[in-house]
Amino acid sequence: MSISAEKQRELLRSMIRIRAFEERVRDLFAAGRLPGFVHLSIGQEGVAAGASSALRSDDYVLSTHRGHGHMVAKGADTARMMAELFAKRTGSCKGKGGSMHIADASVGVLGANGVVAGGLSIAAGVGLSIKQRRSGQVCLCFFGDGAANRGPFHEALNLAVIWKLPVVFVCENNGWASSTAHRYACAVPDVAVRAAGYGLRGVIVNGMDTLEVYGAVREAVERARAGGGPAFIEAKVVRWQGHYEGDPQGYRDRAEIADGKSRDPIERLGTKLAGEGACGTEQIAEMHRAAQEEMDRAVAFGESSPLPAPEEALEDLFAAQQ
C-alpha cells in the first residue's frame, strides 16, 4: 500500500500533537494541578494517529480510559479537552466527565470509558445504526489487551460478525492490564488469534510504526465501508508511563520501557521522512513548535476558564429535567 508523503506528514503531525498534549498533562498532574487521575498514551501515539487518519471526519470512535490520543487524533479541540482535565465548565464534558469519560460527539468520539471493554458492545450498536441508516460511516473501536479477557469483548465481536457490521476493532496491546502482565493473564500471547473464533482474520501490526497501523486500518475501514463487515487488528505497543500517573511500576522491568523508548514512533517516522526528503528537519521542528503553541493555548484556556457552579451537578441528567 502506498501512502502519500502528505499523509505521512499528517500522521507525524498528529503523533507530535498527541505527545505534546500528553506531556503537558503529565507535568500538570505531577504538579498537582489536575484533579482525579489520568492514564497517558505516551509511546502509543502511533496507533491513535494511524487508526484515526484512516477515518472520515463523520466516522465514529469508541475510546478507552487511555483515550486522550484518540480524541486528539480524531480532531477534538485540545483547548476544551484541557479544560475538561482542569475540571472546568468549558471542558468537552462541562467538567462532568474528566479524563476517563472524555468525549466529543461533534467529531464522532463517543467517549472514553472507565470500564475495560465497555466500548465494544456500544461500537457494535453504532455499527448497527450505521447499517440501519445506510449512512456509509464506519465505527472504530479501541480497546486494550485487558479487554480481551472480559465477556463483552466476545459478545460484541460475535454480534458484529453475524450482522456484518461496519466496525473496526483495534486492540492496543501494551502488554499490561494495569499491573497484570498480558503474558500471565491471557491464555494466548496474541489477542488477534481470538478473532478466528468469530470468523475474522486477526491482523497483527507493529503499533510503534504508525504507517503499518495506518495501512492495516485503512484497508479494514475501506472493506467495512463497502459492506464487507468487521475487522480485527492488534497493534503491539509499549506503554512508556505507568498505568496511571504516579504508578511506581514496581512490577515492571525497566528494560521493557527502555526498549519502548528506543522504538519511539515519532522518531521513527520523522527519521524516515527526513531521510526520504519528504519532510525536512526544519519542517519537523516547526510541527513540534506548533504543537507546543497549541498546548500553551490549551493550558491557558483550561486554567483561565471558570469552574462549574456547584448546582450544575444537577444538570444534564435527562433531556428535560423532571
Add this chain to the structure above:
Amino acid sequence: MRKLTMAEALREALIEEMTRDPRVFLIGEDLRAGVPFGVTKGLAELFGEDRVLDTPISEAAIIGASLGAAITGMRPVADMHFADFVTCAMDEVVNQIAKVRYMFGGQVDVPLTLRMPTGSVKGAAAHHSQSLEAWFVHTPGLHVVFPSTPADAKGLLKTSIRGLDPVLFFEHKRLYKMSGEVPEEEVLIPLGQADVKRPGSDVTVIATGWMVHQALDAADRLSQDGIEAEVVDPRCLAPFDKAALFASVRKTTRVVIVEEAARTGAFGAQVAAWIVEEIFDALDAPVRRVAARDVPMPFSPPLEEYVLPQVRDIVDAVRQVVG
C-alpha cells in the same frame, strides 16, 4: 370500550410506534418467534427482520448495542426476555446507559427503551421471578416505569419510545394475559403521573405491578367491613409522582405500601421515607409495608406463596393502620 390483554396492548404500542417512526426497532432474544410472552409475535412479518432483530444470548451486547444505536440516531426497544437476566448486563445499564448523557455533559440523547418482563409467575423460581426495580431507581439517569393495566402499558410504552432518555420498562409476567379496556384512539401517558385505581377515604394503599390487583382485591374485602381503601398506582417509580401520593395520604391520613420485591431495601422503603420526611404531620398511624420475604424465590408452591405478599397480608396491614 374494547378489551385487550396487556400483551396485545404492548404489541399495539410497538406497531403504532414502529409505523410512526422508522428509527424505532426491536432487539432481543426470541423476538421473531414471540416467545415466551407473545408481545412481539408477527412483528417481523409486519416490519421485516431488519427491524425485529433476534440476537444471540448476549445480554451485555443487546444493551450495549442498543446504547450505541440510540446515541447515533436510532430508537431501540430492547427486550431482556426476563428481567433477571439484566444482571448479565449491569455494566451496560448502570455504568453506560444511565450515565452517558451526564458524564458527557449533555452531548448525546439516549432514546432507549428496555423492556423488562418481571416478577413471579407460578413456579418460575429463583432465576425467573425477581422484582429488581429498586436497583434502577437507585441509579440516577434512568426512568423506571411499571404499569399494571393494558391501557397504562400501552400509553406508557408509547411515551417511553418517543422520549430522549433511557427507560427501564417493567412488565409483570402475570399480567400479560390480563384483559382490560384500552381506548381505540391514541393515548400517550406522561411519565411520572400516578393513577388512582380505586378511590377511598379511610386508607391509602400504594401498590405497583401485579400488587395493584392484589390491593384491589384486598380493598373489595375491606369494603365489606366498611373500610374504604384508596388504591394508588404510581405507574412510574422514576420519576415518581409524590404530589399524587401525598394528596391521597393527606386525605386518608393512613398508608400501606405494597410491593412484590424482597422487603429490605425495596422501593417501598423509599416511599415510606418520603412520607415520613415530608408529610409526617398528615399521618394518624405508622406507615406499614407489605413486601416479599427476604429470600430468593423458592420453587415449591407452598414456599412461593409463603414468600410472596398475599391479599390477606394487605388486608391485615390495612386493619392495623385503621385500628
